[in-house]
Amino acid sequence: MQIPAVPKDVDWREFFIEQLIRLMGVSAIAFVLLIFLFLVREGVPALLEVPLSNLLGQRWYPTFEIYGLVPLILGSLLVTVGAIAISLPLGLATAIFIGEIAPEWVREILKPAIEIIAGIPSVVIGFIGIQIVSPLVREFSGAPTGLTALTGVLLLSYMALPTIISIAEDALDAVPDSYRHAAYALSATKWQTIWRVVLPAARPGIITAVMLGVGRAIGETMTVMMVAGNAARMPLGFDAFLRPVRTMTATIAAEMGEVARGSTHYHVLFVVGLALFVLTFVINLAAALTIFREKRGGGGRFLA
Amino acid sequence: MPPTAKIVLEDVSFYYGQEPALQHVSLEIADKEILAIIGPGMSAKSTLLRILNRLSDLATEGRLEGRVLLDGKDIHDPDVSVTQLRTRVGVVFAVPVPLPLSIWDNVAYGPQLRRGVSKSELDSLVEKSLRAAAVWDEVEDRLHEPAMALSGGQQQRVCLARVLALEPEVILLDEPCSGLDPISTMKVEEALLTLKKDHCIVIVPHNVQQASRIGDRVAFLMGGELVEHGSAEQVFTKPRDSRTDDYITGRFG
Ligand SMILES: Nc1ncnc2c1ncn2[C@@H]1O[C@H](COP(=O)(O)OP(=O)(O)O)[C@@H](O)[C@H]1O
Ligand SMILES: [Mg+2]
Numbered sequence: 001m002q003i004p005a006v007p008k009d010v011d012w013r014e015f016f017i018e019q020l021i022r023l024m025g026v027s028a029i030a031f032v033l034l035i036f037l038f039l040v041r042e043g044v045p046a047l048l049e050v051p052l053s054n055l056l057g058q059r060w061y062p063t064f065e066i067y068g069l070v071p072l073i074l075g076s077l078l079v080t081v082g083a084i085a086i087s088l089p090l091g092l093a094t095a096i097f098i099g100e101i102a103p104e105w106v107r108e109i110l111k112p113a114i115e116i117i118a119g120i121p122s123v124v125i126g127f128i129g130i131q132i133v134s135p136l137v138r139e140f141s142g143a144p145t146g147l148t149a150l151t152g153v154l155l156l157s158y159m160a161l162p163t164i165i166s167i168a169e170d171a172l173d174a175v176p177d178s179y180r181h182a183a184y185a186l187s188a189t190k191w192q193t194i195w196r197v198v199l200p201a202a203r204p205g206i207i208t209a210v211m212l213g214v215g216r217a218i219g220e221t222m223t224v225m226m227v228a229g230n231a232a233r234m235p236l237g238f239d240a241f242l243r244p245v246r247t248m249t250a251t252i253a254a255e256m257g258e259v260a261r262g263s264t265h266y267h268v269l270f271v272v273g274l275a276l277f278v279l280t281f282v283i284n285l286a287a288a289l290t291i292f293r294e295k296r297g298g299g300g301r302f303l304a
Numbered sequence: 305m306p307p308t309a310k311i312v313l314e315d316v317s318f319y320y321g322q323e324p325a326l327q328h329v330s331l332e333i334a335d336k337e338i339l340a341i342i343g344p345g346m347s348a349k350s351t352l353l354r355i356l357n358r359l360s361d362l363a364t365e366g367r368l369e370g371r372v373l374l375d376g377k378d379i380h381d382p383d384v385s386v387t388q389l390r391t392r393v394g395v396v397f398a399v400p401v402p403l404p405l406s407i408w409d410n411v412a413y414g415p416q417l418r419r420g421v422s423k424s425e426l427d428s429l430v431e432k433s434l435r436a437a438a439v440w441d442e443v444e445d446r447l448h449e450p451a452m453a454l455s456g457g458q459q460q461r462v463c464l465a466r467v468l469a470l471e472p473e474v475i476l477l478d479e480p481c482s483g484l485d486p487i488s489t490m491k492v493e494e495a496l497l498t499l500k501k502d503h504c505i506v507i508v509p510h511n512v513q514q515a516s517r518i519g520d521r522v523a524f525l526m527g528g529e530l531v532e533h534g535s536a537e538q539v540f541t542k543p544r545d546s547r548t549d550d551y552i553t554g555r556f557g
Binding site: 178179181182183184185186187188189192196197200201 | 357359362387388390391394395397399401403404405413414417418463466467470
């Protein structure tokens, strides 16, 4: 069969559109790079002015020029890990229920309902947190205040849920039915099929879901600022969840408005932003590498 | 009549929603023989196969009429366990569907579900099954590599081995060689001819030649109706129905 020759003007249009798409693709990457460079530019003076031992210290006390980032980083990690520990099993179970078990009409109701959760503004969730979740936490834990890491964890896990559910559900959906039928044909029960075949086949997608959930939780600002108490202390020990905690995001949001532009404190806040950026980048990179390794091993072919 | 009927279909019809697919089929399938089900596309050959190990249960809005007896027992009786039935009646699909696991795990998948089998028992079962499926020599030293990495012909034989590892009494094959090269096809056919010594085999061949090469009995389906069935020799040399004649001669050229 002969492919008809492309007319000249179409040829030219093709070229134009292709270049436009390339430009947009490249600029998306360029913007990320620019943001990074901006953070570096604003953060570097702090690295020159403040000794590294100060930045790596365990106390954050800007008024006295004590800029230990460790409690903030640990604070972010604590609420993020806590939130994912709740929302991963819950979200995965919901995705399995929606994708594999629920009858069609239940699915039709649940999917949009979950999208609505995703659309609730974080201020509103913070408000609910202060009014409802925080008093409950205080009552059940006996902690002196309800504005604790646990309160933040509960709300963040709720906020990460829609992301995890919908991405994980897409991943389950992308597993071809022929796999399920093959498993059934080998005498697997429904549960054995889900656990031993569908979930492993959907693993790269599920890892993506977790990573996006982590991104949602670690980057969330307003809600944690409202409910987590914001005390910049080292969140160590058993009771860390029942004490106030301060995250990197909340620190930047709360203090950026009040620092003098160009001051040491100002530059240190950019270092905090830089640390957040690097942390998120490393997490995403680790996820991408995991998925890549599995794909190469033949595990992810069907998800292409 | 075949000496021992392993499977008996009594007036079986199957509907997808309102659409009838298989209509009033009565058929006896003998043990230790190969039954080839031939017929044009869309004549419900696959539907018939899937009924035999109740994969038809998975069709949304599927409905079955009539009875299917395995060793005289209705497979739809409430006290029959579907999963146990599927260990007795295994199926190989047209397109090989290796699970996203290693070759070893694919073959051990079925037996591992069933009972607490020891690793060494599994090892020998995996080897035995792969040998019976005529693929052992080719995968022996790469058992722990993903089954996806094999060629289509090897994948299909691993899928056959996976079914054999269930130690089934009945083996169903739906166009198992449709995507395979002639050498792989020959190997699968040789394996089946050996397996029929102690299995009941029902195959939908991908062409009439294959039916004539390996079928002891042949059933001709058309439009969901069983037009005729009998020994391969009778159906191919003296078909009773003119439609059968048209179909096989049409295919032979
Ligand atoms: N899962 C299904 N849902 C609805 N209709 C189906 C399904 N599977 C098969 N059919 C219909 O049943 C008829 C027989 O199909 P099939 O058994 O696959 O025939 P064959 O294997 O002989 O080609 C066809 O008309 C097909 O459209
Ligand atoms: Mg078919």
